[in-house]
Each structure stands twice: as C-alpha cells, then as structure tokens.
Amino acid sequence: MTRGEGLARWFERRAIAVLGVATALVLAVLFYYPVLTVFADAVRLGGAWNFEVAREVLTDPFYFGVFAPLFDGDLTAVSEIAADQPLGLVGFTAYQALLSTIASVALGLPGAYVLARYEFPGRRTIRSLTILPFVLPSIMVAIGFYAFFGANGPVNDLLAALGVGRLSMLGTLEAIVVAHAFYNAPLVTRVTTAAWESVDARMVETARSLGANPWRAFRDVLVPQLLPAVLTGALLTFVFTFMSFPIVLALGGFQLATVEVWVFSLVQQLDYAEAATLAVVETVVSLALTYAYLTYESRQSANSRAANPPPRKRFFPSVSADAGSLIAGLERAAILAYATVAAVVFVGPIASMVVESVTGPNGLTLQYYRFLVQRQVEGASFQTLPGVAVRNSLLFGAATLLVALPMGVTVSVLTARGGRWERLADTAAMAPLAVSGVVVGLGMLRGLVFGVELFGHRVQVDGPVAIVAAHAVAAYPFVVRNVSPLLGGVDRSVVESARALGATRVRALLDVELPLVAAGVAAGAAFAFAISIGEFDSTVILATGSSSYTMPVAVERYIGNRTLGPATAMGTVLLAVTSLSFVVIDRLGGRWEV
The missing domain is CATH 1.10.3720.10 (MetI-like)
Incomplete structure (x- = not known):
C-alpha cells in the first residue's frame, strides 16, 4: 500500500470526526469570534476594560424605560419615567x-x-x-406593503371608492x-x-x-x-x-x-x-x-x-x-x-x-425597468447598478451553498441520535438562529474586515468573503433542521448491515443514509441558496461603501431615494430570481417538502 493510499484509508475511517472538527473551527471563526468581538466592544474602549458605556446604556430610560432606575439603584425616578417613556x-x-x-x-x-x-x-x-x-x-415584502397600503395603493383606492376615506397605514x-x-x-x-x-x-x-x-x-x-x-x-x-x-x-x-x-x-x-x-x-x-x-x-x-x-x-x-x-x-x-x-x-x-x-401615472409602462437598464448601462461606479446586484447575489448564493450544505449535513450527522452530548452540540450549532444578522455583520466588520493581529501579521478578509461567511452562518441551521430529523428516523439496522459488510462510517453515510434523506438535503440546499439571495441584515453593514451590494441592498437604496417605481421593479427582479433559483434547486435535488 502506498503512502497516499494509506492516508486515503485513514481519512475515510475518520472523515466524520475530521469534518466535525473542521465545522467547529469554521463556526468558531465565522460566528463565535465575530459575536464575541461585539461583546468585547461593549466593555473595551481603547484597548482597556471600560464598563462606562454599558452602564450608561443600562441606566438610560430611552433604552430601558421604567427598568433603567433598577440598574442604577435609584427608584425615585420610576414614576416620572413611567409617565414619559415607560417601555x-x-x-x-x-x-x-x-x-x-x-x-x-x-x-x-x-x-x-x-x-x-x-x-x-x-x-x-x-x-x-x-x-x-x-x-x-x-425587504421585498416591505416594498410590497408600500405598494399595497400606500397612499395610491389598491387598499386606499378601494376605500376611496366606497366613500370610507383613505387609510394612512x-x-x-x-x-x-x-x-x-x-x-x-x-x-x-x-x-x-x-x-x-x-x-x-x-x-x-x-x-x-x-x-x-x-x-x-x-x-x-x-x-x-x-x-x-x-x-x-x-x-x-x-x-x-x-x-x-x-x-x-x-x-x-x-x-x-x-x-x-x-x-x-x-x-x-x-x-x-x-x-x-x-x-x-x-x-x-x-x-x-x-x-x-x-x-x-x-x-x-x-x-x-x-x-x-x-x-x-x-x-x-x-x-x-x-x-x-x-x-x-x-x-x-x-x-x-x-x-x-x-x-x-x-x-x-x-x-x-x-x-x-409596470404602472405609471398614465397607465401601463416599462419605464421603471428601462430606468434599471439605463442605470446599468450608463451608471457610474459609485451608483447602485442592478446588474452588479444580480451578479453578486447569484455568486454569493452559490458560494453560500458550497459552505452551508456540508456544514449542515455534518452537524446533522453528529446530532441526529439525540443523546445528551448530541443535544448540547445541537444547541451550540443552532446559536446562529438566535443571533441577528446585524450582530454577526457588525462582528465581522469589527473583526475580520478591519483585521486581526495574528502572530505579528494583520489578517483581513475582504467584503465579498465576509458576506458569504455571514450568509453561510445564517443558512446552515436551516440545512440542519431539514436533514437532522430525517437522519434520526433512518433505520439503524440498515446502516449497521452496511458496516457489517465492510463499509466505513463515511461510506455508509454516502451510500446508505444520505440517499434515504435526499429530500431533506435538497430542501436544505434550496433554503441555503434562497436565504443567501434574500439576506439583508448582515449584508447592508458589510456592503457599505463597496461594490459588494446584493439585490436586497439595492432595493433598500432605491427606497431610500424615495423612488418607489424602480424599487418595485428591482423587487420584482429579486422575486423572479429567488423563485427561479428555488425551483431549479428543487428540480435538481428532488422533492423539497418534508
């Protein structure tokens, strides 16, 4: 047996453990480190521990209402705060x-x-x-609510026709x-x-x-x-x-x-x-x-x-x-x-x-879509270009899928049996569900994007890499939630029979278990890609001042300019791309409903 064959056999026998360690390291770098960076920012100023800002926030009625005096130990101001801003x-x-x-x-x-x-x-x-x-x-749904409940939306048009009066919602x-x-x-x-x-x-x-x-x-x-x-x-x-x-x-x-x-x-x-x-x-x-x-x-x-x-x-x-x-x-x-x-x-x-x-002041029109095309063809580099947004969204979605799917499947394999340690690992792995994209984006900006001193060298990642990392962290828990229940329901005797016939643990996983849960894997893949396409919270922070903006960020920028027509056109493009992407992955991977 050659040295290469020996290494291959060794890796195949220990592939699950190796993948578990790799997934834990990825989570530590891409999730726990950024979140802890945010935590540290709350109590460290200028490289020294300083709890003054935290104390000011906790005792500020603007933030905590009637509970603020409790943190300050001064209960005399409770009644005054209760009358002004109780919540x-x-x-x-x-x-x-x-x-x-x-x-x-x-x-x-x-x-x-x-x-x-x-x-x-x-x-x-x-x-x-x-x-x-x-x-x-x-953000696309927000655009829809603008169009539906807005001053000139169908709800107000119907109310006006009924003589009820317009609704300012x-x-x-x-x-x-x-x-x-x-x-x-x-x-x-x-x-x-x-x-x-x-x-x-x-x-x-x-x-x-x-x-x-x-x-x-x-x-x-x-x-x-x-x-x-x-x-x-x-x-x-x-x-x-x-x-x-x-x-x-x-x-x-x-x-x-x-x-x-x-x-x-x-x-x-x-x-x-x-x-x-x-x-x-x-x-x-x-x-x-x-x-x-x-x-x-x-x-x-x-x-x-x-x-x-x-x-x-x-x-x-x-x-x-x-x-x-x-x-x-x-x-x-x-x-x-x-x-x-x-x-x-x-x-x-x-x-x-x-x-x-497709509706303008004078009826049906394509002027908003023409605006997007003209912006792409004639726009300057500092403007929000629709073509760049679509390209970035698709590239980030594909990269997110490549990262989130193996992570999600690995976590599912390690936690599917539901033992005490498996539940603990599942809780740690599901933490991204409880941490907002804004926090993850802020942590990556303050840590990985701004740079980290490591062994005398400053290590930095650029905007696109940070965005893909944030998207992968947001997406992989949905892979776990789709795959893990199905893996837990697989008949263990089938896996044990494959092992008894000489299959390694990873071979049994690839040849027996994953084919049986292909529907869950396809569902997880569809979720991962679609979540990346629509992710806004972390992206809007990490894409600031760069050309790494995505379709949701482009929609928000058009809203910010109070140009609802182009925003709805960009939102419709986003809807089409999201739906088409979801259908393509669904057809390639099989049934996604589980």
Whole structure:
C-alpha cells in the first residue's frame, strides 16, 4: 500500500470526526469570534476594560424605560419615567414582538384547521406554499406593503371608492405587525398542521363514547395535543420578530425603531461601543428564548405519540345531509371569509409590487425597468447598478451553498441520535438562529474586515468573503433542521448491515443514509441558496461603501431615494430570481417538502 493510499484509508475511517472538527473551527471563526468581538466592544474602549458605556446604556430610560432606575439603584425616578417613556426601546421591541406573535397565531391557526381537517383541490400545493415566506426576502415584502397600503395603493383606492376615506397605514405599528404576520403566520400554520396530522384520534373517539360533546372533546383531548405546536410556533415567532430589522426599518423607520434598527443607526454613526452594548442585550434575550425553544422541542419529541389523525372532510362534498346542515354551512362561510383575509395579507402585497412595477401615472409602462437598464448601462461606479446586484447575489448564493450544505449535513450527522452530548452540540450549532444578522455583520466588520493581529501579521478578509461567511452562518441551521430529523428516523439496522459488510462510517453515510434523506438535503440546499439571495441584515453593514451590494441592498437604496417605481421593479427582479433559483434547486435535488 502506498503512502497516499494509506492516508486515503485513514481519512475515510475518520472523515466524520475530521469534518466535525473542521465545522467547529469554521463556526468558531465565522460566528463565535465575530459575536464575541461585539461583546468585547461593549466593555473595551481603547484597548482597556471600560464598563462606562454599558452602564450608561443600562441606566438610560430611552433604552430601558421604567427598568433603567433598577440598574442604577435609584427608584425615585420610576414614576416620572413611567409617565414619559415607560417601555423604552427594549420594551417597545418586546411589545411589538408580542403584538406580532398574537397576530401571527390568530392568522395562522385557522389555516392549520383548514389544512388539517379538510380535503379540497390544491390542498397539498397550499400546504407547500406555507414555506415560501422563509425564502422571500423581507425587504421585498416591505416594498410590497408600500405598494399595497400606500397612499395610491389598491387598499386606499378601494376605500376611496366606497366613500370610507383613505387609510394612512405606512409608518405605523399596525403596518409592522401585519407585515410580521405575513412572515410568521405560515410558520404557525405549518407546525400546527403537522401536529394536527399527528394527533391520536382514538383519544377523541374514546372521550365522545364516554359522553363528552364535540366542544368538550376538542377542549380536553385535542387542544392538549396541539398546544405544544402552537407554543412552539408562538415562541419562534416572538424570537424572529424581536430581532426583525428590514421590515421595521422600511415600514416604521427610526420613529418606530426597535433594538435592531437602533443598532444599525449607531453603526452608521460609528458609535460601536453603544451599538455593541445594545447588541449584547438583544443577543442575551434571543439566546435565552431560543434555548427555551430547543429544550421544549426536545421534550415534546421525547413525548411524541404515534400518529392516528382523524379523517379529513371534503370541503365540497356531494349533496348530503352534512352539506345542507346549518353548522356545516356556517363553518364553510367562516373559512371562505378567512381565505379572503389571508389572500389580502399574503397575496395582496406581492401582487401589488409586481403591478406597481409596470404602472405609471398614465397607465401601463416599462419605464421603471428601462430606468434599471439605463442605470446599468450608463451608471457610474459609485451608483447602485442592478446588474452588479444580480451578479453578486447569484455568486454569493452559490458560494453560500458550497459552505452551508456540508456544514449542515455534518452537524446533522453528529446530532441526529439525540443523546445528551448530541443535544448540547445541537444547541451550540443552532446559536446562529438566535443571533441577528446585524450582530454577526457588525462582528465581522469589527473583526475580520478591519483585521486581526495574528502572530505579528494583520489578517483581513475582504467584503465579498465576509458576506458569504455571514450568509453561510445564517443558512446552515436551516440545512440542519431539514436533514437532522430525517437522519434520526433512518433505520439503524440498515446502516449497521452496511458496516457489517465492510463499509466505513463515511461510506455508509454516502451510500446508505444520505440517499434515504435526499429530500431533506435538497430542501436544505434550496433554503441555503434562497436565504443567501434574500439576506439583508448582515449584508447592508458589510456592503457599505463597496461594490459588494446584493439585490436586497439595492432595493433598500432605491427606497431610500424615495423612488418607489424602480424599487418595485428591482423587487420584482429579486422575486423572479429567488423563485427561479428555488425551483431549479428543487428540480435538481428532488422533492423539497418534508
């Protein structure tokens, strides 16, 4: 055996361990180091420890409202602060997240009921579409809300035609809450539908046989089985909306700023210490909530029951007593009313953006698209060029896929069995879900982009590399969440049989396990690419002052110039590229719905 063959055999036997170490090192450099850099910025000034900025932030009523005196030990100012600004910036962030969570649950639960209890044409397609908000760039959705609820949007046109008067919704908390519901209600619908399809209907039948009426059986038997999924969706929604950035920035601006938006503002002002302190506060809150979610999810998985869902009813039944009953008719009328509301919230903004991009003061026009073409052909290098944005987005997406997919599969392999150490590793690997892109982008800017002294040499990375790194960190947890559950469900006897026949651990993984979970791998790949295409939070920080901007950043810059027409045109291009990319990866990789 040659030396090269020996090394190859050695690597094949230890490939999983080597990949695990490599993934841990990548996470340490691309995630934990930047985040710790932000933490250090909060308490180090001029190379020395200094807690003065942190103390000023914690005791400032602007940030913590009535809780600020608690950090200062002076309770005499509580009543005065309560009358002036009781919530503070952090409190307002939690308040809008709570309202957004309530709206998302209220909008998502009826959808889960319809999908779980009724059979109708297109049901599977609609169920699959509940995943789309996760791949739609948030800045694009903000553009859609501008077009839909704006002064000259279809909502106000309809209200004016009815003589009700125009609605001024943009720049309000209501607009932010509805936009958050657009993103997170489908999440609530999806997790609750999955739970509803996994309930044990025999328990309901037993309760009915013992004399319980339908409402009592629903309340005492079915609700306890669904409540964990509802709470999971609500907790995730709160985490996501607490860290929301593009939606709040576009629809609320600095008048309705959250912690994330204010951190971005402080970074623009080069006030890194104060920005870092706020980022630490936000990260601690989101990490605590994410840990609670992962712990709760683990407990529910351990207590899961065998699925025996009740049969679904036909929404359009043949002529029967059920079809003519009053209760069934009222129920279907309520469902149709809900479908109308859902269509307004989910379809209206996106359709309005597309329509707005081809509508001018005098009717249909392509002038906004011509503007994009002219900007690309004639624009100066310091301007935002659409072609450069599209090229960068596609290149960054492909590079992100190459990094995030192996990382996600490796973490899935190492954590799929669900033991104590595996759960600990899973929690550490899922930390990027709880840390906002603004924090990661700020950490990379302050650390990797500005440069690090290492063994007497200054090590720096350029903007594109940092952007790909930030995108990979944001994307790979979604690969894990798609692949890990399927790997955990693979029959271990099949893998053991392959090992007994002489296959190494990595060969069994490549030839047996991954083919069995190909749908999850394809789903993870689609998510990774689409998330990179739409990532805005870290990109807007790392692309400042460079030509590394992407399509979402280009859309935001056009909004910033108050040129809604070109912004909607760029948003439509972003929608087309995102959808096409997702479909291509879906077709190449197989079914992505799991």
